[in-house]
Amino acid sequence: MPEPFAPEQLQTFLDKHSLSGEVRFMGSGYINWVYAVGDDTILRATRPDRDPEDSYTEAVAVPAVHAAGIRTPRLLFFDDDRDALDSVVTVYERADGVALGSLRVDQSELPSLYREFGREVGRLHMRVKEVDDPKGWLDTQYDYDLREELEKAFAANRLETVSYDWLSKWTDRLQPAIDSSYERKFIHNDMHAGNTMVLTGPLRLSAIIDWGDACWGDPAQDIVKTPVWAAPWTIEGYRKEGGSVDELFVGRVMVQNIGIALEALTGRWEEGESPWQPMASSFWTNLVRLMAMELPDEWRPWLPDAPI
Numbered sequence: 001m002p003e004p005f006a007p008e009q010l011q012t013f014l015d016k017h018s019l020s021g022e023v024r025f026m027g028s029g030y031i032n033w034v035y036a037v038g039d040d041t042i043l044r045a046t047r048p049d050r051d052p053e054d055s056y057t058e059a060v061a062v063p064a065v066h067a068a069g070i071r072t073p074r075l076l077f078f079d080d081d082r083d084a085l086d087s088v089v090t091v092y093e094r095a096d097g098v099a100l101g102s103l104r105v106d107q108s109e110l111p112s113l114y115r116e117f118g119r120e121v122g123r124l125h126m127r128v129k130e131v132d133d134p135k136g137w138l139d140t141q142y143d144y145d146l147r148e149e150l151e152k153a154f155a156a157n158r159l160e161t162v163s164y165d166w167l168s169k170w171t172d173r174l175q176p177a178i179d180s181s182y183e184r185k186f187i188h189n190d191m192h193a194g195n196t197m198v199l200t201g202p203l204r205l206s207a208i209i210d211w212g213d214a215c216w217g218d219p220a221q222d223i224v225k226t227p228v229w230a231a232p233w234t235i236e237g238y239r240k241e242g243g244s245v246d247e248l249f250v251g252r253v254m255v256q257n258i259g260i261a262l263e264a265l266t267g268r269w270e271e272g273e274s275p276w277q278p279m280a281s282s283f284w285t286n287l288v289r290l291m292a293m294e295l296p297d298e299w300r301p302w303l304p305d306a307p308i
Contacts, residue, residue: 144259
């Protein structure tokens, strides 16, 4: 992996934007190098070996979301001049808390957290009606082709025949959701636990971060990576905030979760690089956990048949 920027390069960038404070390298994500500047500012610089498209998406998405009162850090600067740093750079106010995905938590606190999270997702979908995007920097929604992912996994010898046949029947059952239409909303499109900032004592939502996949799309997409076992609580909070849940909403959540889980079997992510490797594999665990729960009636049409 390329080395982060030299201190003098970073200082030139800080001087350009009249920023000050101790600079600390926080680590490397799949897309960005991350630095803390003082106690209140985060600098995210696209790695030279990665496409900067997420930073462009954030540049138009975050101001609209923050203006709507959604809990997300304010974007202070967007800089794609590549003069001080050979990178596309976004500079944010620092969010309080830590990423939920990095914590060991009291599991009994999760239902209330995800109901709160669902309300925030509902506010996002209800409040953001337009985004100024003259250059087309917003992302587009990616839909998993469930049948295609199933066939790829089987062809790659990641499923034996009995499991393939059973999953094929489940896919048939999900077909109405696969074919469904929906009212498009402005969505984050990557609402996993690594992008959910929380405070502890008690566990509560602080902010939603990383808007690099934001787009206009299916509101169910913002429940997909919740994870799925928390989706019933998330949907409960979502409804309380006025979010609209049509009769095929839960089915679309299931379709996308199974699609991601199947894609994980074929391993398209680069070895040792993408955080999606462990996260994608966890989708199978999340589905097992969902099946062990007592679920609202609206989930029953989308659950698999008994194995025999």
